[in-house]
Amino acid sequence: MRFSGRLALCLLSASLLASTVFARADDDKKKDESKPAEKPAATEVTTQGSVDVGGQHILYNAIAGTITVGATDVQDAQLGLDGKPEPGSQLALNEPKEAKDAPPTARMSYFAYFKRDAKAEDRPVTFFYNGGPGSSTVWLHMGSLGPKHVATSGDQHLAAAPYKMVDNANSLLDVSDLVFVDMPGTGFGRLMGKDPEKAFWGVDEDANAFARFIVRFITKYSRWNSPKYIFGESYGTTRSAVLADVLENNKNIDLNGVILLSQIFNFSTDIDFPQGNPGVDLPYVLALPTYAATAWYHKKLPQQAPALEPFLKEVEDFAMGAYSHALAQGTDISAEEKQATAEKLHNYTGLPTTYILKANLRVNGGEFEKTLQDDQDLTTGRLDTRYSGPSIDPLSQFADYDPQSSAISSAYVSIFNDYVRKDLKYGEGQTYLPEALFGGAQWSFLHRGNPIALNVAVDLAEAMKTNPRLKVMVNGGYYDLATPFFAAIYEEKHLPIPQSLAKNIEYSFYESGHMVYVRDESLKQLHDRVAAFITKTQTDGK
Structure with a gap:
């Protein structure tokens, strides 16, 4: 994996x-x-x-x-528990000379x-x-x-x-x-x-x-x-x-x-490359609580919440409510609502408001992993965002590897x-x-x-x-x-x-x-x- x-x-x-x-x-x-x-x-x-x-x-x-x-139920039924064709079965009767030609x-x-x-x-x-x-x-x-x-x-x-x-x-x-x-x-x-x-x-x-x-x-x-x-x-x-x-x-x-x-x-709903499916914004909504948990763990929030789970409940409500509404409007969103949503996302993810605005309120997984700890030249893990590692290319848009995978x-x-x-x-x-x-x-x-x-x-x-x-x-x-x-x-x-x-x-x-x-x-x-x-x-x- x-x-x-x-x-x-x-x-x-x-x-x-x-x-x-x-x-x-x-x-x-x-x-x-x-x-x-x-x-x-x-x-x-x-x-x-x-x-x-x-x-x-x-x-x-x-x-x-x-x-x-x-490979099929019919073929499988003709195999014994030893994996060999049962004597007298069609598989046995039609067994090819070369193993590579067998079913x-x-x-x-x-x-x-x-x-x-x-x-x-x-x-x-x-x-x-x-x-x-x-x-x-x-x-x-x-x-x-x-x-x-x-x-x-x-x-x-x-x-x-x-x-x-x-x-x-x-x-x-x-x-x-x-x-x-x-x-x-x-x-x-x-x-x-x-x-x-x-x-x-x-x-x-x-x-x-x-x-x-x-x-x-x-x-x-x-x-x-x-x-x-x-x-x-x-x-x-x-x-x-x-x-x-x-x-x-x-x-x-x-x-x-x-x-x-x-x-x-x-x-x-995969957050790795949602921009490849424009108009489907659900990946961003469903990943937001994980972004928030990660920012909380690495102490990147503007105001650190005292406990994780109550904080996540607040983020989930925002994700399914105001954030979903903002994304659903597409290009019809007002400048005021876009700015307010970006500032709220900054409070929940620790990412800069200007970065969020440039991303059109839509930051994918690789971008988040690369950007969250950019001030320390660190890339955040994907499998487990508690892990961090040195960024391979500090100028890249996406994370170039997964520090957690490399770690274990x-x-x-x-x-x-x-x-x-x-x-x-x-x-x-x-x-x-x-x-x-x-x-x-x-x-x-x-x-x-x-x-x-x-x-x-x-x-x-x-x-x-x-x-x-x-x-x-x-x-x-x-x-x-x-x-x-x-x-x-x-x-x-x-x-x-x-x-x-x-x-x-x-x-x-x-x-x-x-x-x-x-x-x-x-x-x-x-x-x-x-x-x-x-x-x-x-x-x-x-």
Whole structure:
């Protein structure tokens, strides 16, 4: 879930608004197209471990492995649990001589943690995945609610290796078994067969692959009667909306809950490049509270508010009221109202009034990140605006990189590669891909045949209407400019569901960024709130 630069982000957002199929730079770096020669991944390896959470000493089995899924339901049904064509099936009878000519399949890597000596029907299982699209799940695996945690407290660039990994006292293993799943083409998984990128790298294709993975996983480990949860971060929340609908309506699997972290459903509200879609001013409105939180954190406000959350409520009211009204007028706005709005924005963001006026009251994410701390030649973070770093080009209009991404990425990737081989005894002789090697391939944002900008709100709404017991938990960071928290609230409040189902949605926000778990205090809050959500919903209505 790393970022290669503001230019890539701008190109991405422009392509989304044009409804093209370009890989989202939410987690994107240009990759080398070459693929290293490797020995095949082992199907699975089991090790044992323990962790202390909330006074419990939890013994667990850790399983690292891969599961192969087909590109279609028909093809997938002809694959055995070993990923090979069933004897006598059409796939087996028509198996080509060359592997490259075979129907496309995806070998997906996973890391599961099962509490020992627990009955499956009494034990929830939660499936975790990151986003991108194009990211493995190394970030959630090593940062959030697994049994191990990369130490990253603070808002500064970490010192180089050796990094520190600790037992995670906030692991979710106290209430649920955990499965961290890498998307097709990342981790230890690989794409195989003919044109596999087209078969798996798209909104619908990807969600269906995850659905097939979950079906195969719960079959392999006899978890059909366990309470089930999905936990997605960033584009993973986009996947969750579609995946929930597929599981509920195509796979006959009722979920107990959908847990969303750093949500994005409607890509036309993206604050990275809203100027590419003139006339749609909602991105500026929904990002304003995050601008205000960031200015408050860095003490850039003309008058520092004593507490964050009451201040944000004031900003939200202004954003949905006077600010929306000013933007809606376009060129008809009076000079007086424009000046008054700019001065109010100055009070809430710390940006100079003259700058805001030059921006026509519309400052995008990259401009805000570059300008907020310009007097100190610092660029503000995007994933987590608490972070800052030296500006690469003091004269540039946009932020040229993300200081938060740069601050922690090496620690996560380095620690995981050490941990997976030493502790989980998996991956020897293999390369773990933190992100997909897109090369010349592209991600298809076409969803349900709809050529306009991606919006998956209808999918989650459909899942909630067909399963009115389905509960949703929305989590987000106040300092997240990749997926602003107020945008998540807006999206949920505008799901096409009856008002009676709105009570099935709960919200939790944290004084952290996109990866709320990098802050120790927020990680504990995340654990406590998600654990309470799972405990409540696994027995809800019974």
